[in-house]
Amino acid sequence: MTGFFTLLYKELLRFWKVGFQTVFAPIVSTLLYLMIFSHVLEEHVEAYPGVAYTVFLVPGLIMMSMLQNAFANSSSSLIQSKVTGNLVFVLLSPLSHTEVFFAYVLASVARGLAVGMGVYLVTLAFFDVPLASFTWVFMFALMGSALLGAIGVIAGIWAEKFDQLAAFQNFVILPLTFLSGVFYTIRSLPPFWQGLSHLNPFFYMIDGFRYGFFSVSDTSPYISLGIVATCFVGVSWLTLLMLKTGYKIRH
Amino acid sequence: MTLAIEVKQLHKRFSNLQALGCVDLEIEAGEFFALLGPNGAGKTTLINIIAGLTLPSSGSARVMGYDVVAAYRQARRMLGVVPQELVFDPFFTVHETLVIQSGYYGLKNNGRWIDEILHHLDLTGRAGANMRTLSGGMKRRVLVAQALVHKPPVIVLDEPTAGVDVELRQGLWRFMKQLNRDGHTIMLTTHYLDEAEALCNRVAMLKQGHIVVLDSIRNLINSLSGCLLRLRLVPDVLPPALLPLANSGEEGYHILALKDYSQLEGVMTALRMAGTQVLEMGVLQPDLEDVFVTIMGGGGSKGPATVLA
Numbered sequence: 001m002t003g004f005f006t007l008l009y010k011e012l013l014r015f016w017k018v019g020f021q022t023v024f025a026p027i028v029s030t031l032l033y034l035m036i037f038s039h040v041l042e043e044h045v046e047a048y049p050g051v052a053y054t055v056f057l058v059p060g061l062i063m064m065s066m067l068q069n070a071f072a073n074s075s076s077s078l079i080q081s082k083v084t085g086n087l088v089f090v091l092l093s094p095l096s097h098t099e100v101f102f103a104y105v106l107a108s109v110a111r112g113l114a115v116g117m118g119v120y121l122v123t124l125a126f127f128d129v130p131l132a133s134f135t136w137v138f139m140f141a142l143m144g145s146a147l148l149g150a151i152g153v154i155a156g157i158w159a160e161k162f163d164q165l166a167a168f169q170n171f172v173i174l175p176l177t178f179l180s181g182v183f184y185t186i187r188s189l190p191p192f193w194q195g196l197s198h199l200n201p202f203f204y205m206i207d208g209f210r211y212g213f214f215s216v217s218d219t220s221p222y223i224s225l226g227i228v229a230t231c232f233v234g235v236s237w238l239t240l241l242m243l244k245t246g247y248k249i250r251h
Numbered sequence: 252m253t254l255a256i257e258v259k260q261l262h263k264r265f266s267n268l269q270a271l272g273c274v275d276l277e278i279e280a281g282e283f284f285a286l287l288g289p290n291g292a293g294k295t296t297l298i299n300i301i302a303g304l305t306l307p308s309s310g311s312a313r314v315m316g317y318d319v320v321a322a323y324r325q326a327r328r329m330l331g332v333v334p335q336e337l338v339f340d341p342f343f344t345v346h347e348t349l350v351i352q353s354g355y356y357g358l359k360n361n362g363r364w365i366d367e368i369l370h371h372l373d374l375t376g377r378a379g380a381n382m383r384t385l386s387g388g389m390k391r392r393v394l395v396a397q398a399l400v401h402k403p404p405v406i407v408l409d410e411p412t413a414g415v416d417v418e419l420r421q422g423l424w425r426f427m428k429q430l431n432r433d434g435h436t437i438m439l440t441t442h443y444l445d446e447a448e449a450l451c452n453r454v455a456m457l458k459q460g461h462i463v464v465l466d467s468i469r470n471l472i473n474s475l476s477g478c479l480l481r482l483r484l485v486p487d488v489l490p491p492a493l494l495p496l497a498n499s500g501e502e503g504y505h506i507l508a509l510k511d512y513s514q515l516e517g518v519m520t521a522l523r524m525a526g527t528q529v530l531e532m533g534v535l536q537p538d539l540e541d542v543f544v545t546i547m548g549g550g551g552s553k554g555p556a557t558v559l560a
């Protein structure tokens with residue numbers, strides 16, 4: 001287990017050493033979203049009855065920042081190690097593919113939770129955001145970050161250059177996040193787009209996470225959690241297979 | 252006795268390139284072994300397969316008896332590899348790098364050994380420095396240190412002295428000799444054949460993915476019969492009788508290739524008959540480089556058998 005904990009420690013230390021960029025910067029940019037959208041839309045939209053738009057927006061933005069940062073952590077760490085060549089130190093070591101997988105995913109979860117917690121604490125100073133069930137909030141935060149951490153491992157292994165990773169982020173992760181109901185409730189969408197949104201796993205993460213705050217959601221949180229957990233298991237299986245066979249990293 | 256490295260019928264193919272073709276190699280524990288060959292001969296591929304960085308197409312490799320694929324955890328614990336490229340993690344200091352590397356091998360309190368390696372590699376003063384701030388030579392030393400954190404019985408160095416200054420090179424070899432005396436098996440690749448000749452007891456020469464020579468350095472040099480005679484003459488003209496022996500000369504010198512020492516007498520007689528005075532004479536012993544050139548030069552794209560014959 002020492003090997004696993006060392007890799008986890010190294011991954012945590014890596015983002016913590018540049019915490020200004022990896023934790024503080026995303027907190028600031030998320031708050032900017034919050035300020036701008038709440039200013040523009042506050043009077044026009046009421047997503048749930050009795051819930052102000054800004055307050056509705058807060059959980060969505062927290063989740064979005066967690067997902068993006070969890071993805072960024074494992075993917076950027078892996079691509080940097082691949083491009084600079086220092087991944088060789090992990091590959092030469094007796095660490096198993098399972099240990100490598102969990103170390104990268106847990107480090108991603110840690111960064112996701114750190115950013116999410118930061119955003120939440122700062123918003124508390126400005127808005128009165130209810131917290132109906134900490135358990136639901138935590139479950140979705142954990143599963144969402146873990147899923148995106150695992151997807152980040154896949155992207156980091158698959159990408160050979162930084163621009164390929166950027167493409168993955170801009171054309172897969174970003175649209176899925178933005179179109180998942182961060183800024184709106186999908187009930188406001190036409191039926192076709194509502195149906196389409198239900199195919200987006202990111203929707204269930206945001207919806208379930210929001211349920212933890214307001215006890216209101218578009219889909220039952222049990223179903224949402226089940227879908228997110230299923231996605232995590234599927235993605236993890238694929239990631240472990242890639243690591244085990246040495247896809248793109250052991251030639 | 253356990254073999255430090257045992258490679259059996261190893262093949263490696265990269266899409267349409269045959270990198271290794273049926274390599275068999277046994278290195279006994281305690282050897283100081285050199286893997287030689289021109290660029291692209293397959294040295295690094297062979298090392299990478301032994302290290303588990305590359306998967307073989309067929310065949311097997313073992314380190315201290317452990318299969319590098321089936322029992323990779325044990326095999327990797329037995330092996331320390333110094334990679335050819337100067338790689339480092341820019342987020343960490345030298346000391347952090349070594350503590351982390353120890354942890355990967357399951358070692359928690361490795362401080363004393365880390366300090367000892369730092370001392371041997373003359374890195375103690377830079378232990379707290381970030382990897383980014385180190386010079387190329389310093390980074391190379393850290394790579395060596397990283398390969399040694401878990402005291403591996405088998406150490407593999409892939410061109411450790413490429414682009415390294417004389418002082419570091421000598422220091423590095425001193426340290427490797429000491430480790431070899433302490434019982435570590437050492438395998439290296441290098442393009443400096445004098446280094447291999449001075450350090451190693453056995454060599455393998457790779458050519459186009461095949462081992463074409465595998466022998467002790469003494470045997471290899473002895474296998475080149477004859478010697479070279481280096482002469483400075485007045486007048487500076489070779490008597491016609493000696494022209495058939497003439498080898499590529501250098502400015503002001505004549506080099507004669509002799510099949511054996513008994514030919515020496517004939518040479519002296521020919522010179523005396525021609526009235527040529529000998530200003531300077533030296534006998535050149537063949538060295539590993541001559542062996543290397545003979546083996547790599549001959550044969551072109553012929554298979555290993557023809558080259559050996």
